[in-house]
Amino acid sequence: MSGRCLSSRAAALAAGLLLVLAGLALVDWRQGVVLSTGGRVRTGTVAGLVDATWWPWAQGAGGLALALLGLLWLASHRPRRSLREVPVGSSDRTGTVVLALDGVARALCEQVEASGTTTEARAGFHRAHGRLVGVLEARLSEDADLDGVVAAAEEATRDLRRALPGDAADLQLRWRAPRTRRPARSRRATVRLE
Amino acid sequence: MTGRAAEPRRRAAATTVSFLLSLALGVAGVLLALDAVLPATTAHDSALPPLLADLDGLTASAATTAAGAGVVLVGAVLVLSALVPRRRTHLRLRSEADAWITPRAAAALAVRSASRHPGVVGADAERIARRRIVVGVTRDSERSDDAADVLQESLRAELARLPATTTVEVRSRVAP
Numbered sequence: 040m041s042g043r044c045l046s047s048r049a050a051a052l053a054a055g056l057l058l059v060l061a062g063l064a065l066v067d068w069r070q071g072v073v074l075s076t077g078g079r080v081r082t083g084t085v086a087g088l089v090d091a092t093w094w095p096w097a098q099g100a101g102g103l104a105l106a107l108l109g110l111l112w113l114a115s116h117r118p119r120r121s122l123r124e125v126p127v128g129s130s131d132r133t134g135t136v137v138l139a140l141d142g143v144a145r146a147l148c149e150q151v152e153a154s155g156t157t158t159e160a161r162a163g164f165h166r167a168h169g170r171l172v173g174v175l176e177a178r179l180s181e182d183a184d185l186d187g188v189v190a191a192a193e194e195a196t197r198d199l200r201r202a203l204p205g206d207a208a209d210l211q212l213r214w215r216a217p218r219t220r221r222p223a224r225s226r227r228a229t230v231r232l233e
Numbered sequence: 234m235t236g237r238a239a240e241p242r243r244r245a246a247a248t249t250v251s252f253l254l255s256l257a258l259g260v261a262g263v264l265l266a267l268d269a270v271l272p273a274t275t276a277h278d279s280a281l282p283p284l285l286a287d288l289d290g291l292t293a294s295a296a297t298t299a300a301g302a303g304v305v306l307v308g309a310v311l312v313l314s315a316l317v318p319r320r321r322t323h324l325r326l327r328s329e330a331d332a333w334i335t336p337r338a339a340a341a342l343a344v345r346s347a348s349r350h351p352g353v354v355g356a357d358a359e360r361i362a363r364r365r366i367v368v369g370v371t372r373d374s375e376r377s378d379d380a381a382d383v384l385q386e387s388l389r390a391e392l393a394r395l396p397a398t399t400t401v402e403v404r405s406r407v408a409p
Binding site for chain 2: 043044046047048049050051052054055056057058059060061062063064065066067068069070078079080081082083085086089090095096098099101102103104105106107108109110112113115116167172174179181182183184185186188189192193195196209210211212213214215216217
């Protein structure tokens with residue numbers, strides 16, 4: 040499980056537990072089974088605080104802090120960016136040789152599409168557990184067969200291994216269903232006369 | 234040539250919840266900050282004093298109990314979203330490559346393959362799941378009954394790259 044997924048689950052769990060506890064307290068307010076609080080809500084003390092001269096500053100600062108926290112948290116949900124380049128084995132002290140992964144991804148897509156089994160291929164690279172992982176997502180073409188799909192996948196994987204030698208990269212290929220064709224609308228209208 | 238990438242799965246429900254929570258937190262912060270700034274710069278009054286005045290003297294009632302029950306329900310949904318595992322979305326093909334296909338794509342292949350079979354006048358996917366795909370086939374009435382078995386075998390051979398845990402069944406009916 041990725042760190043992002045784990046933090047999302049932790050946040051949802053914490054918020055859920057807080058809401059459950061708050062809701063139970065609200066239900067128990069009338070029943071008085073657990074916390075015999077009863078009585079009325081008194082907001083006099085808080086109202087006194089709100090009237091203080093320093094309150095607007097504290098409220099403004101708290102609001103800004105919350106907004107900033109929300110913005111940072113929101114930004115952490117943006118899609119993971121694909122790696123653009125990766126250093127290859129020929130790098131040494133005198134210089135670094137990098138491989139542009141955009142070009143590799145494009146070449147893989149074109150190769151898989153040229154097999155006749157695939158349309159709408161797109162690929163990207165990211166790092167997972169210290170390894171370079173390529174993911175190619177595509178749609179089956181209407182006349183694809185599974186043997187052809189598997190052959191295209193194996194060829195693309197072999198070619199990537201050739202481009203990045205030393206067992207440095209993995210490639211995962213995922214196919215969706217072919218796009219369904221909507222029946223063309225007829226320009227003819229049928230009118231029944233009675 | 235075994236791939237080590239993670240198995241493709243649907244996005245966790247908790248991710249959507251977390252996105253909405255972050256949005257709510259940001260909006261609440263902006264509203265709180267605006268409520269502090271606007272009274273100092275415009276004729277706008279803060280919303281907090283009237284809100285506190287409304288809450289003052291509030292007693293427990295059927296409405297607060299109902300509201301509490303609603304809050305518990307929302308909280309339970311959030312807890313569930315945090316615990317439910319991410320659903321698998323693809324079937325792994327039998328291959329040296331790390332190749333995956335959605336059950337819907339496998340069903341589309343099965344339907345197309347069945348519809349090209351001699352004696353078949355129509356085919357559609359009746360059930361699509363990771364473990365079981367059912368293809369409904371309408372056969373020409375002049376064909377013999379064992380045509381369905383032949384079709385089943387043919388489909389099994391064509392879809393042999395699907396994992397062993399996925400079965401493709403043919404439900405055959407004769408055209409009227």
